[in-house]
Amino acid sequence: MADTNTDTHLHWDEQRATLALWAIAGLGPRTLDAVRAFAGGALSRLAAVPVRDWVADVPVPATVRQRLAAVASLDALASRTEEACAQSGLQVAFAGSPPYPSRLVGLEDAPPLLFYLGHPGPPRRRLAMVGSRHPDQGFLPFARTFARKVAEAGVGVVSGAAEGVDRACHWGALDVGAETWAFLGSALDALDPAQARLLPHFLERGGVYFSELPPGVRASTTTFPRRNRLISGASDAVLVMRAGEGSGALYTAEAAQAQGRPVFALPGDVWQPAAAGCNALLADGRARACTSAESICAVVGVHPVRAVPAGRDAGWWEALSAEARGAYGLLDRAPRSFDEVLAASPLSPAALTSALVELELSGLVVQHPGKRYEKV
Incomplete structure (x- = not known):
């Protein structure tokens, strides 16, 4: 039997090593993958020794290597990043954890x-x-x-908190x-004045601010296009409400x-320049x-x-019956027939039917024609 305490400790060490490396400017998802491969599949191995012992050989761009060389250890850098997060009230969601948008997991170039x-x-x-x-x-x-x-129907609204259409949708x-999610083009402790004014309303009414950027990073002409892939990736579909030629919303459509x-x-x-981007997407068959x-x-x-009722509290999972929770665990993001679910379930057909109805009424499952069920 595995040592649970040891496994938890190793998992925590891996997360802290990831956090430390992610705080190095210029080190993105693909470079991080290369560093992980260099470390034999576990970044925590690099955290166990001083940076100077491996920085000369790690496969990163020269500028990133210079920044790494200025760091004594990944553990120290992780601690500094954690302190910066604590000062601003920021929390960290690692890929695969409940707060991390599940639709992003597995996407190429996901943080x-x-x-x-x-x-x-x-x-x-x-x-x-x-x-x-x-x-x-x-x-x-x-x-x-x-x-x-859209929100009244139980659909989460995702956007970028930018002036104009984005903010109106939020x-x-x-x-x-x-619930509404905003993906920012700056670190969450480096908001522009308008975003800072919007934040209290988000926190009071069910909104969430996300950013892949570590504390202290201000928005730039490169960070905004990058965050667009997160807006689209965290969503089930993208709706371009209004876009002229060259609008940043078109980058989200491309992503x-x-x-x-x-x-x-x-x-x-057709005579309205502000709609030219939307009309072009439609004319070209891209939307x-x-x-x-x-x-x-x-x-x-x-x-x-x-x-899903708006503003449902954090006890939504516990409020489900044991049968519904079990049935939910047998579903995925591709529709499955009732017979497929039944074959994997210990429930009787009647009990499974009742559990699936409960999940539907809770907004956690969608039933498609032919009694095919899909997890939302």
Whole structure:
């Protein structure tokens, strides 16, 4: 039998080594993978010896090597990063842990960890809603109302907290106390004034701020495009609400296509420059048209009657019956037939049917035609 205490200690050491290396500027997911391979599959092995003993041979760019050479040990760097997080109230979600967006796990170039503020809620369908910072006059109230309808249906609203459409969509979700996620292009202790003003409303009404950037990193022209892959990757689909030519929202659409996420766009008047990007996505076949909140909810597999209640507390899992919890564990993100689930379950057909109905009513499972069930 494995020594549980030893396994836990090794896991903790691996996380701290990951945190330390992630704090080195210029060291991204692919470079981190190369460093892990150099260390024989475990970064904690590097943490056990001084950096000077291995920095000359580690496969990283010269600039990263110089920054590493200035560090005495990974343990010391991890401690400094943890202290910086504690000072700003930041928490760390490692890939595979409950607070880490599950849709990001396994994606190419996904960060090994995220810093966050807030309380990520239960599993649910999520829609990225993005758009221009400066849409045409009168569009922002429409965007807010549209997002509110999506949130009322139990769909999580994901965006970037940028001025304009992004922020209007967040507010739509916040209006009804629903969960909304914002992926920032800066560290969470280096917010711009508008994001800092929005943060208390997020934390009070069910929102979460995420960033892959360690404490102290300010936004730049490179960090914003990078974070767009997280907005799309954490979502089940992407809706471009309004985008002119060259809008940053189009980068999110491109990331979604690369990740295999469905892309939708709201069509706009052909004479309206603020809608030119959306219309181009539709004309080129890179996006499908969306004309209502109800239609986009159907796309991500949410029925308003079966929606996850907004603002549900952290005891949602304990509130389920033992049978429902067991059935949930047998499902995944690809639809499975009732017979497939039954074959893997100790429950009788009647008990399994009851458990699946409970999961549907809780918004945790979607039933497709032919009695096929999918975890949200």
